[in-house]
Every structure is written in structure tokens, then in C-alpha cells.
Amino acid sequence: MFLIDSHCHLDRLDLSPYEGKLSNALDYANEVGVGHMLCVSINMENFQAVIATAKEYDFISASVGVHPNEVGGHEPGTEELITLADDEDIVAIGETGLDYFRSEGDLSWQHERFRRHIAASRETKKPLIIHMRDATDDTLRILKEEKADEVGGVMHCFVEDWEVAQRALDLNFVISFSGIVTFKNAKELQLVAKNVPQDKMLVETDSPYLAPVPFRGKSNQPAYVVNVAEKIAELRDISVEEVAELTTRNYYNLFGKPA
Numbered sequence: 731m732f733l734i735d736s737h738c739h740l741d742r743l744d745l746s747p748y749e750g751k752l753s754n755a756l757d758y759a760n761e762v763g764v765g766h767m768l769c770v771s772i773n774m775e776n777f778q779a780v781i782a783t784a785k786e787y788d789f790i791s792a793s794v795g796v797h798p799n800e801v802g803g804h805e806p807g808t809e810e811l812i813t814l815a816d817d818e819d820i821v822a823i824g825e826t827g828l829d830y831f832r833s834e835g836d837l838s839w840q841h842e843r844f845r846r847h848i849a850a851s852r853e854t855k856k857p858l859i860i861h862m863r864d865a866t867d868d869t870l871r872i873l874k875e876e877k878a879d880e881v882g883g884v885m886h887c888f889v890e891d892w893e894v895a896q897r898a899l900d901l902n903f904v905i906s907f908s909g910i911v912t913f914k915n916a917k918e919l920q921l922v923a924k925n926v927p928q929d930k931m932l933v934e935t936d937s938p939y940l941a942p943v944p945f946r947g948k949s950n951q952p953a954y955v956v957n958v959a960e961k962i963a964e965l966r967d968i969s970v971e972e973v974a975e976l977t978t979r980n981y982y983n984l985f986g987k988p989a
Contacts, residue, residue, distance in 0.1 A: 731763040731970065731971050731974045732763060732766075732974055732978055733763050733764050733765065733955055733956060733959055733974045733978065734765065734766040734768070734932075734933070734977060734981045735759070735767040735933070735934055735935050735952040735955040736884065736906055736933065736934045736977075737768055737770050737859065737887065737906060737908075737934035737935070737936050738767050738769060738936065738937045738952050739769065739770060739772065739936070739937065740756075740769045740780075740783050740937075740952075741776050741779045741780055741783065742937075742938050743938050743949070744938055744949035744951075752783070755951055756787065756789075756790075758951075758953050759951070759953040760789070761953075762953050762956050764953055764955055764956065765789060765978075766789045766790070766791070766978075766981070766988070767789065767790050767791075767952050768790075768791050768793065768822070768985070769783055769790055769791070769792045769793075770792075770825050770859060771794050771824075772795070772796065772797035772800060773800045773803045773804075774796060774803055774804040774806055775803050775804065777794060777814070780792050780793075780794075781794075781817065781819060781820070784819040785819060788988060789988070791819055791820075791821045791822075791988060792820055792821070793821065793822040793823065793824050793825065793859055794811060794814045794815050794820050794822075795822075795823050795824040795825055795826045795847055795859065796826065796843060796847075797826070797829075797861060798826065798827050798828050798833070798840050798843065798844065799832045799833055805843070806846075807846060808846045808847075808849045808850050811846065811847065811850035812850050812853050812854055821856060821857075821985040821986060822856055822857050822858065822884075822985060823847050823848075823850050823851040823856050823858050824847060824858050824860065824861070824883070825859040825861045825886060826843065826847035826858060826859065826861065827844060827860040827862050827869055828840050828841070828861075828862060828863075828865035828868055828869045828872070829862075829863040829864070830863065830864040830865045830868075831863045831864040832863075841868070841872060844869075844872055845872065845876055848873070848876040848877075848878050849876065852876075852877065852880060857881055857882050857884065857985060858873075858878060858881065858882070858903075859883060859884055859886050860873070860883060860884065860885050860886060861886060861887070862885065862890075863889075866890060866894055870898065873901050874901060878901065878902075878903075879901045879902040879903075880902075882902035882903055882904075882984070883902075883903055883904075884903060884904050884905075884906050884932055884984065885898045885904070885905050885906060886906050886908075886934065886936070887906065887908040887910065887934065887936050887940065888905045888906060888907060888908075888919070889916075889919055890919075890922070891918040891921070891922065892922050892925060895922045899926075899927070899930055904930045904932055904980060904984060905922065905930060905931055905932070906933065907919075907932070907958055907962060908933075908934050908935065908936045908940050908958060909940045909942030909943070909946070909950065909958055910942075911923050911942075911958060911961050911965075912943040912946075912957060912961045920961075920965055923962050924965045924966055928976050929979075929980055929983075930980070931977060931980060932977050932980055932981055932984075933955050933962065933973070933977050934955065934958070935950050935952055935955045935958070936950065937949075937952055938950045938951065942954055942957040942958050942961070943957070945957070959974055
């Protein structure tokens with residue numbers, strides 16, 4: 731079995747169970763069938779660590795971007811994002827999007843940042859990684875206004891219902907499922923996981939956040955993407971090997987194979 735963790739933050743993992751060594755955590759992930767990982771950028775201050783990890787391991791790719799909730803750090807313009815993305819190990823722009831849950835007040839700065847990232851994506855032809863929380867209508871509206879469908883991307887850690895999933899699919903985005911799909915109360919999301927077209931789904935951990943059942947409440951890690959895949963297999967009544975095959979093919983179709 732070969733699975734891809736399509737969204738993780740390797741620079742933020744709890745490495746205490748692994749003698750403080752990232753290599754040990756990655757070895758364990760490889761042992762359980764996780765053959766590739768996309769290490770996602772959330773700010774410019776940690777970007778060099780993110781890209782360095784992708785350079786060190788041939789089974790890791792990276793993105794470049796600033797998370798919608800990040801404040802006070804370096805704010806890259808569109809041209810800087812384009813320049814940083816000009817690297818074979820950078821396969822996506824993001825994570826970017828809108829988050830009204832953690833940020834309050836006038837959030838026009840989030841909108842402007844989001845639009846800059848979409849512009850960089852369209853220029854580089856590298857797909858977007860979208861973070862969307864309590865901002866569904868505005869996120870989808872801006873994606874449409876900025877013609878993000880011309881490049882497409884992934885709705886990371888999707889938690890919405892089928893109606894929203896269809897709107898995202900219509901904008902040329904795929905749906906990525908995290909550990910949340912394993913939670914007992916995630917009935918609407920499980921319905922999405924059951925019905926999304928097989929060529930439009932990915933799996934992820936978002937580690938170290940949102941660990942799946944039976945690790946809920948603990949620190950997450952790329953190895954646990956296996957648990958996400960197992961839940962989707964159960965929901966769709968197919969084998970976990972088929973989920974692995976489908977999501978791996980979908981990942982490569984979206985982000986390309988590593989150089």
C-alpha cells in the first residue's frame with residue numbers, strides 16, 4: 731500500500747516519541763505505507779525549514795504561502811510568492827484562504843492576502859491549498875472572482891456539507907479529508923466522503939493537529955493518514971488499498987510527480 735499525506739506540517743510535529751528526530755517519525759510513516767508527504771507552509775518565518783525538509787527527503791514536497799490567521803510576520807507580495815514557487819520541490823501555493831473563526835474585526839487584509847495568493851497560483855500554474863473556516867461564501871466567491879478555477883487546487887481539511895462540496899467541485903477543486911472524518915459526530919462530512927467522485931478526493935493529516943480516532947486529542951503525525959484512509963474505505967465500501975490507489979493518483983494528477 732502506498733498512501734500520500736497531502737497536507738502536514740512537519741516543522742511542527744511532536745517528536746518526543748521519536749528521540750526528537752524527524753527522520754524517525756518519517757521512517758515510521760514509511761513503514762506503515764505513507765510513501766509521500768506534502769509539507770505545507772503557513773508563514774514566511776518557517777518557510778526555509780519547510781523547503782529544507784523537502785530538499786532533504788525525496789518523498790517530501792512543499793508549498794509556499796501564509797495562513798489566513800498569521801499576523802505580524804513577513805507579508806509576501808504576489809511577485810515574491812511567484813519567485814519562491816519557482817522551485818521543483820514547491821508544488822502548491824498556500825495554505826491560503828479565509829478564517830473568520832480565529833480572526834475578528836475588519837478582515838479585508840485576509841481578502842487581499844488571499845487574492846495575492848490566487849494571483850501567484852495563476853501565474854505559476856501551481857494549484858492552491860485552501861483553508862476555509864466559518865467563511866464559506868466569501869471564500870468561494872473570491873475563488874470565482876479571481877478565476878482560481880483556471881488552476882484549481884484542494885479544499886484542505888474539508889468540513890462542510892455536500893452542497894458546499896459541490897460548489898467547490900464546480901470551481902475545479904478536489905476535496906481533502908482529514909481525521910475529522912473519523913469523528914462520530916461528523917455525519918455530514920461522512921456523507922461527502924461517501925459520495926464525492928473518486929477522482930476528486932485526497933487524504934491528509936494536517937498533523938500535528940486533528941488526530942483521527944483512535945488517537946483523537948493526541949498529537950497527530952503523517953502515519954495516521956492510514957486511519958483516515960481506512961474510514962473512507964469503510965464509508966465507500968471499498969478496500970483501503972483502493973482508497974490509497976485512488977488518492978495517490980489524484981494527488982499526482984493535481985500536484986505532479988516529484989522530480
